Amino acid sequence: MWWRSAAQGAVAGAVGVAAMTAAEKAEQRLTGRPDSHVPARTLERLFGRAEYPHRQPRWLNLAMHAGQGVLLGTLRGVMAGAGLRGPWASAMFLAVRLTNDQTLENATGVGAPPWTWPRAELLVDLAHKGVYAFATGAVADALAARSGPGPGQVHARLRPGRVPDVGPPERRRR
Template structure:
């Protein structure tokens, strides 16, 4: 599991790079300015007081990259367990969106997404989808080098979800 988490950190870094490129391309087309919600959230989490008009790029970058890389560890563990492919990446997208909302709402920096203007919601989900599916593709590819995950081994015992199929025996490493 430690190896899978490490691979996930690398996958998360790749996901952040793609998400950032997608964000910058979208901003060129829409003229949308940078969001400072990540920085404000990190300020609150750290108990740092922000200057009212400051544009804390370093904190923005730290939160943006830090969250993406750290959450990538979870996607790596998912892939190592055998949760791979688009379904697993869609599950991970929900985790990524939920993580952001918990931190932003708990700190009072953000509001629930159903209160957002629809355009902002679509943009945010699209960016996080780019992250989640890129992170997933990289994590899946890295995990595949170690063979099937336990969940995949179990699924191959008898196709379909069946109550009469127990877990496969543990592999010794």
């Protein structure tokens, strides 16, 4: 189950990256904001490559942008397979995506903590990562639903609402 869920999540992550990229390009046409070189510079530092400020190869930016999205999508697929589906799960996943980006960017010295950013830049980043998280979630949830409810959903259906006296459901024997 886990491997299938992770593979479905990788597909969902690729769709999420495509949706985020389309949203970014549309926003850039409207606002005139240039491409960010942060993904490429982060990848350069992670792999110890020589840095070329303002001249990062486009493929390097795309590799980091898409690579993170697909890799993190595997987690969203596992979440959906476990029964963590819908808008709440996608909101939780948004926090994961933001945390991943900020950890890598700050650990490499390429980025700064988001609370130090100009507010407009922060809102743009949150919006784009939100598009990614919810698009990835929608695809992961749809793919996971083909296998029926996840274990978490089965547990939640035992007794609706948060109650203290409901233990986990019996394990299915193989």
